[in-house]
Amino acid sequence: MLIRVDPASDTPIFAQIAASVHADAAAGRLRAGDRLPSARDVASSLGVNLHTVLRAYQLLRDEGLVDMRRGRGAVVTEAVEPLAQLHHDITALVARARTLGLAADTLAALVKETYR
Template sequence: MLVRIDPASEEPIFVQIAASVRADAAAGRLRTGDRLPSARDVADALGVNLHTVLRAYQDLRDEGLVDMRRGRGAVVTDAAVPLAALHADIAALAARARALGLSPDTLASLLKEHR
């Protein structure tokens, strides 16, 4: 698993880390039972504070995407299955939005309206 962030982005790093994990789950690169790298390893690899990574992992835990247990670390839950099932639909929607000239922010706003 490769965690991707953009240091120049205005989006907080912990949000970017969580989004990267979600994207890997949606793409099927992470499956139920897979362990995430330790927060310390991710922090060292990205050159960020350990607590930044822990915040991202806690947000993913709060969403139900990962289960965090002492000694086992962060493990992907069954919540990854629906994300992976929607991957093709999401890719098609993003492609259609691009074809219509919609920005990613506009598409995200439209999706948020339909919660």
């Protein structure tokens, strides 16, 4: 499993790591029972701090996406299934927004605001 990060991006690194896992789960590349690479491995391969990776993992844990325990690592839960189910709807919405010239941040903010 590969986690990508753009150091030049204005979004925090921990958020990018979590988003990378989100994307993999939505695309079906991650399934319940799969294990995320250890935080130390991710940290060294990305050249970031261990705590930064752990913060992303704890975010995913708070969302119920992974189950974390010492010694075992971070294991994906059944909560990834809804993400995969929504994948088609999301890509369709994004495609339409793109043709309308909408910025990514604008659409994302709109979705978040609509949730309330």
